[in-house]
Amino acid sequence: KPNPFHHDNFHYNADEDYYVCPMGQHMRRIGTARSKTASGYRSESARYRAQNCKGCPLRCLCYKAKGDQRTIEVNHRLNEYKRKARELLTSEEGLKHRGRRCIEPEAVFGQMKFNMAYRRFRHFGKDKVTMDFAFFAIAFNIKKMCSKIAKQTKNGGNTPLFGLYMLLSRILHLENRIFWKNPRKSVA
Template identity: 70%
Template sequence: MCEISKEFKEALGSAPEAKTKEEKAAQRGKNKMFKELERHGEKLAEYNSRLEQMEGRNSISKTDPSATFMRMKEDAMCNGQTKPGYNLQISSENQFITDFALFPNPTDTLTFIPFLGSFPGRYGRFPKRVVADSGYGSEENYRFMDEAGIEGFVKYNRFHLEHRPRYKPDTFHPDSLYYNEEGDYYICPMGQRMSRTGTLQTRTEGGYISQSACYRAIRCKGCPLRCLCYKAKANQRTIRVNHRLNSYKRKACELLTSEEGIKERGRRCIEPEAVFGQMKSNMAYRRFRHMGKDKVVMDFTFFAIAFNIKKLCSMMRKVDKKGRKASFYGKFVIIFICYMHKLEICQDKFEKMTA
C-alpha cells in the first residue's frame, strides 16, 4: 500500500498543470483519491501492527495489548458482554497458593500443559498427582500426564453425565456398540458389521494432532432401526472413534471412581474454589490494578504472598487437641522463597521494560 501511494504521489507531481474546468475537476478527484489512499494505508499499517501484537489470539485490547477479550462470570447486563482480561490459573495445597500463571486464552484446556511445564524449573520435578475438573480433560493433556508420570485425577466432559443414577446409555452411540479389537470392526444394533475405512487426523488450537478411526456399515437401506440409528441421507452409517482418547478416559474413570479418587474429588471442591472464594468475596480482589502482563503478574504475586501469610496466621491461631499450636513454618518458608524467586523475575522484566 505504501509503494502504491508513493507511485500515485509521483504521478500527480509529474502531471502537467490543469488549465480547463474539466482538467481541474479531474485533478481535485485525483487529490481526493490520494488522501483516501493515504488514510487507508495508515489504517492498514495500524491493523498489521495489531495483528503482530495479537500473536495468534482472536482479539486485543487497545489499553492493554497483552489482554484478550473474554466472557466474564460477572455479567451485570446478562448479555454475554466480553471484557479484556487474563485467564488466571493457580495450584493450591491445603488452601495455600503454591503457583500461578496468567494466560491470554480463555479456554482452560490449552493452559494445562504450559502451567505444569513450569513446575520442573521451580520445584525440580513434576507434581506426583494432579486433580482437576472436566475443563482440562483432553487427549493432549492425558497424554502429557502419562508421559510425565503424573497420576491424573482429571475428569472428562461426560464423566458426571455417565455417573448419574438415572443415566441410560444410548444404544446407538459409538461407545455402546460392540467392538472387536482383533478384527478392528464394530457391530451395529442390527448385527451388521462396520469395517474400518481409514483414519482422520485433526489438529487442535495448540497444534496437537489427534487421530480418529473411521468405520462404515455395508448397507443401511431398509433397516427398521435406521431412523433411530442416524439421520443422515446416506445409506451407509459412518462413525469416528478415537481409540487413544477412549483408553485415557477409561483409565481416568478407574482412578476417579476408586477410593482415593473419591477422596481427591472431594478435596477438589474445597481447595482452589476456597481460594477463589476468599479472594473475590472476602478480600474483594476481583480486578487487577495494573495493565500489561508483567505488571499484572507482579500485582498478583504480592497478593498471593499476602494471602498465604494471612492463611498461615489464621492456622497458627488454631490450637490442636493436645493444646499445642499448629506449626507451619516449614511450608511457609518454602512458599515464601518460591514467590520471592518469582518476584525477582518480575523485577528483572520491569527493569528491562523501564530501561
C-alpha cells in the same frame, strides 16, 4: 451415555477391529482421519462404516445423514485416556480425593478465576506452564498472607510476621511506583 445409538455404546471387537451397531451389523474399518486443531495438536481417528443400512428398522433413530451406510470416527487413543481416568476416579483413593475436592481447592480456584481473572495460561509448553502457574501461586499466597497479617494488625494484635508484612508492603509499594513511572511492555 444413555443413547444406545451413540458410537461410544457400540460393542467393539479389538481383536478383529470392528464395531457392532444396535441391529447387530458389523462396521468395518475403512481408513484413518487425521486432524489438526488451531493450537497445533494433531489427532488421529479410525473410521468405521456399516455394510448397508437400507431397510434397517432403526435407521431413523440411528442417524439422519443421506446415504445407506453409517460412518463413525473413533479416537482410540482418547478412549484409552478416558478409560484410565475413569479407573483412577472410581478407585478407592480416587473417591477419597474427589470427596475432599469441594472443600479444599474449589474456593481457591474460584477466587483465581473470577476475582483475579486468571483463566488462561500465558505460555506454551509443560515447563513454561509450570513456571507460569508457580509464579501465580506464589503471588496468590503472598497476597493471602498479607491480608491475614493486615487483618490481625488492624484488630490490635501484634503478629510475629509483622516485620515481614512491613517489608513486603514497602517492596510492593516501591515496585508499583517504579512500574507506573516507567511502564514496560509485557513479554507474554
